[in-house]
Amino acid sequence: MEKRLSRSAMIFSLGFVFMLVCAVGAFFYGVKIGTSKTETKYEMKELKSAAVENNTPYQQQDLVSFYHTVFLPYREFLTEWDDAINDFAQGQSSNASSRLKDLADLAHSQKAEASSFDMQKSPLLGDAQSNFIRSLEQFEQAAKAAAAATVKSTDASKLQSTIEQEQSYLTAVQQSLVAQQSYYSAILKWGATVEPNIPSEYKMPKVIEIKKWSSLPLIVKNKLMADQLAARKQLTIFYPQDLTSRIDDFIASGQPSKMNLKSISAIADLLIETEAVRSGDFITNRTKLYKQELLPQLPFFS
Structure with missing residues (x-):
């Protein structure tokens, strides 16, 4: 004789199947929503990254801020350094050791000043800042090394060439020039936002x-x-x-x-x-x- 499910058992079975269908549906719906959100988040991140790249704030005020907080301290040091080197080249090196120590101190203080303002929001200005700071660090080392050399030697005629052969000096020059390139590249990018006939690179x-x-x-x-x-x-x-x-x-x-x-x-x-x-x-x-x-x-x- 064929067995039949009781009414309550049938209702329970149908309810179980319905819940199972709902659970499976909810799972796939959740996966879809999650995937969609992930894709949207990724796309927004990509768009935001592209926007930062294309709209990096090379505004005039950024260029001016960089000039006064980073570039000017570096140039003030460079002027003093150039004056000293010219004097050494002309044989005016009676107080060379003392002057070189002063240059080392000046490089240290100007490095601190150039580090006081964060320019990293603008990639090119951030690179320029980092390299000017590294340049001043290397100039400080070069000045200290040259000051020590003058104590050991009285041959003032070779002082300029001694300084310019120092690896720290050569590194300082390289980093200074790279920093200068970055600053002028940032100025060019600013120009491209003002006049359409000016390329950004x-x-x-x-x-x-x-x-x-x-x-x-x-x-x-x-x-x-x-x-x-x-x-x-x-x-x-x-x-x-x-x-x-x-x-x-x-x-x-x-x-x-x-x-x-x-x-x-x-x-x-x-x-x-x-x-x-x-x-x-x-x-x-x-x-x-x-x-x-x-x-x-x-x-x-x-």
Whole structure:
């Protein structure tokens, strides 16, 4: 005789099946929602990352803040260092050890000042800050090493060459030039947000002819001269824009054709090797050469 489920058993079975279906459905719905949220979170993260990359705050106020809190302390040290090295080169080294110790102390204090403001929200300015700080650390070490060397030796004529052969000095120069490149790259990115004809990046080609150079915006030229100085591993008291203005003035004079100079690198070599570039050349030539050119309102441009 066929057994039949009681009414209560049947209701229980149907309820169990219904709950099982609901549980399975809830599980897959939860997986879908979770996956969706994860994907959305990932997409938002990607979009946020892209937004940070594309809208990194290279605003004028950031460039100005960097100038006063990082760049200026470094330049103040560099001016004192350059004056001391020039005096040593001219044989004025009777108090060399004391002066070098003062330079080491100055590098230490300027390093602390350059570290007092966080510029890391802007990648290029953050890199520039880090490298200027490292440069000052290396200058401090170079000054201390040179001061110790002067105590052991009375041959003042070799002091300059001794300093410039110090590994800490060579490292300081390299990091300074890399930092300068980053700062001028940040200035270029700022320019690209103001004028559409200015690229946000521009790499120095192996050869850049005069005609091509003359068509470039000033802000691009300055960045390229920062690259040129870094490639030469040459620390200078003049700014990249000083070299830019001397090149443009040299081109305007018609001298390149007379001397058969066809590339910007060749002109830069000539001007640097003959010490024809001075700090302040850009300001002298700005009105004559760059009346309509875009630049941020930074003290070394005015």
